[in-house]
Amino acid sequence: MEALRPLLYGVWGLGEDILTLSLAPGKRVYGEKVLRIEGKEYRVWNPYRSKLGAAIKNGLKTWAFRKGINILYLGVAEGTTASHIADVVREGIIIGVDIAPRVMPKLMEVSQWWNIILPVLADAGKPEEYKDVVEEVGRIDIIYQDIAHPDQTKILLKNVEQFLEKGFVYYAIKARSIDVTKSPATVFREEIKKLERDGIDVIEKIPLEPYEKDHLMVVGQV
16 A cells, blocks of 8 residues: 655645544544554545645645644634644644534534534624634634635634734635626735735635635735
């Protein structure tokens, strides 16, 4: 069998697949393929089901995820990507915010096993709704955002101002959710300018095709 090769901290490659070492052996989140290698259980990270996985497949280099950091995840949904991030960081807390009540039962189930995920039912555009949760956790090192909303950049910047004194931003820009009358390239350019005007140093811009159409993963630093 081909040997595992390290790609990023806590992420491995095997053939065409990317993998994380499961924090909850024996459990699956979204029907992902599981491999046992040298007595350990690895989960195949499906880039068609995770924008961060897609960014890794497309050559993402800036990787701020480390053991023990705290992450504010806006638009966590059912926890697919958050579970892989939890595999990577192992300790710390991932505050998973989502506005949709329908995703909470699955997210609560996932958080029982990937137990560093803290589900929060709230509107990411109203950080005051979960300010107390964030303050209880303490320092935030990364804000990760995956939200379909016309004002998604404004939402991100509001959370950065509130919670990220120093750290990284991973932002999946969804061009068609912002303005369908403009080309995705124009939308991406305009939204990146907003980030830079607000003091975010944009380090990487990774198109997510063929895994996601009209999406761009932006990595920034505060």
